[in-house]
Amino acid sequence: MPTVKLFANLRKVAGTKEVSVTGASVGAVVSELVKQYPALVANLLEHSPDALSGNGQICPHVIITINGHPTDDVNAPVTESDVVSIFPPMAGG
Amino acid sequence: MNGWNGKILEIDLTKQTHKESPLDIEMAKQFIGGRGLGARLLWDLVGPDVDPLSPENVLIFTNGPLTATGYQTSNRFSVTTKSPLTGTVLDANSGGYWGMQFKKTGYDVLIVRGKAEKPVWIEIKNSEVTFHDASELWGMRVFALTEKLGQNNNKRNVLCIGPAGENLSRIAAIMNDRERAAARGGPGAVMGSKNLKAIVVEGSTRPEIMDKERYKFLMYETKKLLAASPLTSQALPEFGTVVLMNIMNNIGALATRNHQQTQFEGAEAISGEELTEKYLVKNQSCWACPIGCTRISKTEKVEGEGPEFESTWAFGAQCGIDDLPAIIEVNALCNDLGLDTISAGSTIACAMELSEKGYLDSDLRFGRADQLAPTVEAMAYRRDIGTELADGSLRLATKYGHPELSMTAKGMEMPAYDPRGLQGQGLLYATSNRGGCHMRGNMIGLEVLGLPKLIDRFQVQGKSAFVILNQNSNAAIDSLVICKFTNMGVADEYFARVLGAVTGIPYATGELIKVGERVWNLERLYNNREGFTSKNDSLPPRLLTEAPTDGPSKGWVSQLEPMLKEYYRTRGWDENGVPTPKKLAELGLENLL
Amino acid sequence: MIDPRIYEMFREIGEDLFTAQLISSHGGNLSIRLGDRVIIKRRGAQLGRLKPHDLIETRLDKNDSNVVLASTELLVHRAIYLNTPALAVCHCHPRTAVAFSFSRDELVPIDNEASYLLKKIPVVTEEFASGTPQMANKVAEALKNYKIIMLRGHGSFATGQTLDEAFHWSTCLEESCQMELAAKIINEPFIEYRGMSGSYSQF
Numbered sequence: 072m073p074t075v076k077l078f079a080n081l082r083k084v085a086g087t088k089e090v091s092v093t094g095a096s097v098g099a100v101v102s103e104l105v106k107q108y109p110a111l112v113a114n115l116l117e118h119s120p121d122a123l124s125g126n127g128q129i130c131p132h133v134i135i136t137i138n139g140h141p142t143d144d145v146n147a148p149v150t151e152s153d154v155v156s157i158f159p160p161m162a163g164g
Numbered sequence: 165m166n167g168w169n170g171k172i173l174e175i176d177l178t179k180q181t182h183k184e185s186p187l188d189i190e191m192a193k194q195f196i197g198g199r200g201l202g203a204r205l206l207w208d209l210v211g212p213d214v215d216p217l218s219p220e221n222v223l224i225f226t227n228g229p230l231t232a233t234g235y236q237t238s239n240r241f242s243v244t245t246k247s248p249l250t251g252t253v254l255d256a257n258s259g260g261y262w263g264m265q266f267k268k269t270g271y272d273v274l275i276v277r278g279k280a281e282k283p284v285w286i287e288i289k290n291s292e293v294t295f296h297d298a299s300e301l302w303g304m305r306v307f308a309l310t311e312k313l314g315q316n317n318n319k320r321n322v323l324c325i326g327p328a329g330e331n332l333s334r335i336a337a338i339m340n341d342r343e344r345a346a347a348r349g350g351p352g353a354v355m356g357s358k359n360l361k362a363i364v365v366e367g368s369t370r371p372e373i374m375d376k377e378r379y380k381f382l383m384y385e386t387k388k389l390l391a392a393s394p395l396t397s398q399a400l401p402e403f404g405t406v407v408l409m410n411i412m413n414n415i416g417a418l419a420t421r422n423h424q425q426t427q428f429e430g431a432e433a434i435s436g437e438e439l440t441e442k443y444l445v446k447n448q449s450c451w452a453c454p455i456g457c458t459r460i461s462k463t464e465k466v467e468g469e470g471p472e473f474e475s476t477w478a479f480g481a482q483c484g485i486d487d488l489p490a491i492i493e494v495n496a497l498c499n500d501l502g503l504d505t506i507s508a509g510s511t512i513a514c515a516m517e518l519s520e521k522g523y524l525d526s527d528l529r530f531g532r533a534d535q536l537a538p539t540v541e542a543m544a545y546r547r548d549i550g551t552e553l554a555d556g557s558l559r560l561a562t563k564y565g566h567p568e569l570s571m572t573a574k575g576m577e578m579p580a581y582d583p584r585g586l587q588g589q590g591l592l593y594a595t596s597n598r599g600g601c602h603m604r605g606n607m608i609g610l611e612v613l614g615l616p617k618l619i620d621r622f623q624v625q626g627k628s629a630f631v632i633l634n635q636n637s638n639a640a641i642d643s644l645v646i647c648k649f650t651n652m653g654v655a656d657e658y659f660a661r662v663l664g665a666v667t668g669i670p671y672a673t674g675e676l677i678k679v680g681e682r683v684w685n686l687e688r689l690y691n692n693r694e695g696f697t698s699k700n701d702s703l704p705p706r707l708l709t710e711a712p713t714d715g716p717s718k719g720w721v722s723q724l725e726p727m728l729k730e731y732y733r734t735r736g737w738d739e740n741g742v743p744t745p746k747k748l749a750e751l752g753l754e755n756l757l
Numbered sequence: 758m759i760d761p762r763i764y765e766m767f768r769e770i771g772e773d774l775f776t777a778q779l780i781s782s783h784g785g786n787l788s789i790r791l792g793d794r795v796i797i798k799r800r801g802a803q804l805g806r807l808k809p810h811d812l813i814e815t816r817l818d819k820n821d822s823n824v825v826l827a828s829t830e831l832l833v834h835r836a837i838y839l840n841t842p843a844l845a846v847c848h849c850h851p852r853t854a855v856a857f858s859f860s861r862d863e864l865v866p867i868d869n870e871a872s873y874l875l876k877k878i879p880v881v882t883e884e885f886a887s888g889t890p891q892m893a894n895k896v897a898e899a900l901k902n903y904k905i906i907m908l909r910g911h912g913s914f915a916t917g918q919t920l921d922e923a924f925h926w927s928t929c930l931e932e933s934c935q936m937e938l939a940a941k942i943i944n945e946p947f948i949e950y951r952g953m954s955g956s957y958s959q960f
Contacts, residue, residue: 078410079403079437132394134613139415139716141611143618156414160394161613162652163405163457163473164579164602381956388873610918617919625760626791629844633918636842656842657904661960674901677842734792 073149075104076156084110097135098145100155114159132160166374167229167667168192173271175286175293177358178219178278182293187272193669194752197228197272199255200643200683202244205273206253207686207756212694216248216350217332217357219279225266225363226274228645229667232267233371233379236386236654237647239264239451246694247349248357249334249507249556250575250599253690254349257603257642259450260341262321268367276358285313285324285362290369298361302330305500310342313364317341318451324362325352326502328544332356334555335507335577336544339499343469344450347504349576349598350556374668382662386654390454393653395615400457400649401447405473407436408580408608409480415612415621416715417585418477419578421484421530422513423571423706426582427715430486434476438488455649463489471495471505474602477580478509482571483516484530494536501544507556510577512539514557514570515549523564524552568705573600574696583707583724585717586611588627591727592635594701597687603648605634615652624723628731633677639687640680682751685735685743689756698741701728759796759812763789767798768807770847770924775805777928779849785912786848787920788834793817795835798828829888833914836893841900843916847923850912851931853938854878858907864930865958867940871933872951876960878930880907887911905930 072091082088085108092107094100105112117128129135135142136156137149149155168187175182195201202224214220224244231238241263247254266274269288283298301309306326315322321341328336329352336352337345355361373379390396399407412418413431420428432438443463449456458469471479471492479491498505512535518524526549528535542550552560557577561570571578576599583590588607596604609615610630619630637656641648644659651659660676663669671679691700707722732739736747748754767787774780774787785804788797795817798804802811815823815831817838824831834846857864864878881899885891896914899906905915905926913930917923940947 079407136414141618143614158411161399161407162395163408164606378959381953384953617921620762623762628792629790633842633844672902674841730792
């Protein structure tokens with residue numbers, strides 16, 4: 072199963088830093104993640120009622136990388152050995 | 165006059181005199197204030213024959229038409245001078261309270277020339293200027309001095325140098341309000357070379373606002389936007405800037421051990437998450453700022469502001485150190501001594517690599533947290549090994565025959581983002597007018613954070629236009645002067661309208677960005693006059709030839725050359741990076757040459 | 758050679774514009790600024806069905822051999838890039854917004870999102886047809902101060918750093934106009950829910 076790493080306040084909300092979830096795309100992984108950790112819905116998905124059916128949109132500014140490569144494509148494929156990292160909106164410098 | 169006070173204060177330290185002159189309003193319209201106005205004044209005052217540390221160099225403190233109006237983050241000021249570190253035009257800008265208080269004295273600009281015979285400090289209470297003997301204060305550190313001179317956030321504000329500035333370290337900062345810094349490029353050394361220890365301001369003039377109704381509406385809209393943006397309402401207040409540590413490491417763009425690697429195995433230990441969990445006491449904000457990104461952190465030994473992301477990186481990943489308390493402590497020490505944290509950390513990292521490779525005879529080694537504080541202390545006082553490090557990494561590495569190990573652009577230490585994993589950021593560093601810097605423009609929003617939209621960080625084609633827009637927009641914001649973080653929630657069009665409401669002079673959004681472009685081109689002309697050419701628009705060879713062997717940036721080096729060619733064309737410059745007469749005429753700069 | 762990532766961006770947004778009914782089969786236009794160049798739709802190509810060869814790259818400041826292939830609206834896109842900080846332009850024909858443009862000199866949204874994002878959309882009139890210098894200058898001038906404007910009886914021009922941004926302003930405008938139209942049909946007195954809303958028309 073792909074590994075999901077969580078960062079910043081997502082860790083507090085989910086109560087974990089790292090978790091394995093099923094899913095063959097970014098969207099599927101996120102849907103599965105919020106099923107396991109419903110508290111994350113508010114942080115990750117817009118239109119939360121749809122979230123559990125997999126139709127929720129990922130909030131703007133949430134940053135997702137696959138093996139360290141940022142993507143904004145929910146259909147981007149994810150394999151068993153991939154690491155999907157999810158960051159809440161962030162800024163700085 | 166609205167927005168601007170309309171007055172310049174000139175102080176001659178050699179003669180211990182001062183005089184007032186009117187602000188040229190046409191010049192103010194063209195360059196606004198802050199960085200832009202500073203660069204325009206420096207153009208006339210300091211030519212290529214002037215050594216940055218000689219009495220002929222000047223310090224130009226500027227605020228802007230928005231400063232002290234109460235508009236969100238209108239607390240900042242800029243200090244412009246010829247940089248003793250890079251030899252380029254330099255402006256360093258800082259928040260806190262001093263900028264606001266300086267504006268309230270009734271002046272837009274303070275020009276300091278000459279050199280005092282003995283150490284002095286200056287007190288400006290509205291239009292009353294007093295020179296005080298600072299012989300007793302010389303040698304004092306920043307925190308104690310700030311308190312002694314009566315720092316009182318909203319009433320009386322202290323700007324000063326610490327021992328690093330006195331000892332003419334070319335990476336010395338000017339500090340204000342205890343822990344805010346106009347740090348980069350060594351303005352503290354210029355102040356030290358003038359025997360000027362501190363400038364204390366107290367004022368009671370509030371700037372006039374032309375269209376109060378419109379101004380009130382724009383403030384209200386700005387407030388709503390800042391509250392609605394997850395960046396300014398959550399990300400920055402909750403975790404501060406250090407939150408970037410993990411993501412930069414995750415994508416393989418966190419420069420590590422003097423840019424030998426692009427990922428640091430100890431990143432988690434020095435992350436924003438770790439800082440918040442174990443060391444954060446509270447948040448703090450500058451005057452009129454609803455964001456509050458400043459951290460107050462505490463270890464067993466110190467409690468104070470910071471550390472910011474760049475400082476944490478410089479003493480952390482760049483030195484191979486994962487000891488967060490040691491980083492918090494050395495950050496506080498830099499503030500107290502008045503040193504630029506980015507340059508100090510990266511210079512130590514350079515010395516570590518030189519030593520490990522046997523080029524420099526010292527026991528400095530990557531990973532040695534215990535060496536940070538003693539080395540920084542030695543740098544500020546030019547003692548022992550510090551003597552070698554006090555003037556930055558390029559002078560150090562050149563002396564020992566390996567300038568290629570200095571991670572600098574135009575002689576200024578680059579910040580954390582490694583250009584091999586962020587192509588646009590590399591172009592930014594190489595073209596930045598004050599040297600390797602992330603405040604002249606920042607591509608992290610587009611290349612990593614998806615602000616406003618993610619563009620591929622390895623893409624090269626078309627990057628120049630993004631970089632240029634970013635540079636122009638930042639130059640405009642630095643001239644207003646407000647904080648760049650507001651721009652994460654509030655678009656440039658609001659700033660243009662606020663400027664119009666305050667001054668009564670309408671600025672279209674496009675015109676405000678044009679001011680930024682004018683400032684950028686003027687700075688370029690200044691550097692060209694100093695002898696800089698397209699050869700100086702470069703990066704350390706390591707970033708151009710040594711690709712990371714693992715991590716997400718594996719196999720990538722900076723593709724600077726094609727980006728630079730496109731950049732010059734897009735800027736309207738010739739192939740040597742010189743602004744064309746057509747471009748200068750378009751910007752109203754043709755009469756300068 | 759146009760980067761495939763750039764083509765993909767055009768293709769997605771072109772398709773979305775058609776699906777969202779913001780353009781007719783051959784209407785509308787998209788372009789981006791790439792340094793000193795412009796990438797724009799080929800003359801006659803359909804935005805909703807873009808192929809890689811439908812994108813033309815040409816110089817921003819003067820003509821080259823590609824210019825004959827480019828959309829007739831190149832002129833206005835160039836004028837926008839030369840006169841504003843825009844890096845992307847989205848031109849479409851949002852029908853409700855066009856309908857309002859017949860009778861108004863400015864559109865001041867009454868819904869939350871467009872009030873928030875757009876504040877006010879000026880309407881400019883130009884009797885010369887699309888693609889003339891007169892029209893190009895007028896549109897570019899208005900876009901110096903607004904990120905989206907309406908050309909009376911024709912359509913909208915929106916600018917952004919990316920196509921995505923310009924597309925966002927365009928859909929936001931049409932949605933807002935549809936809401937206002939619905940509110941007009943409902944025809945009941947408004948209860949104001951926004952602070953200082955009277956100031957939007959001065960934005």
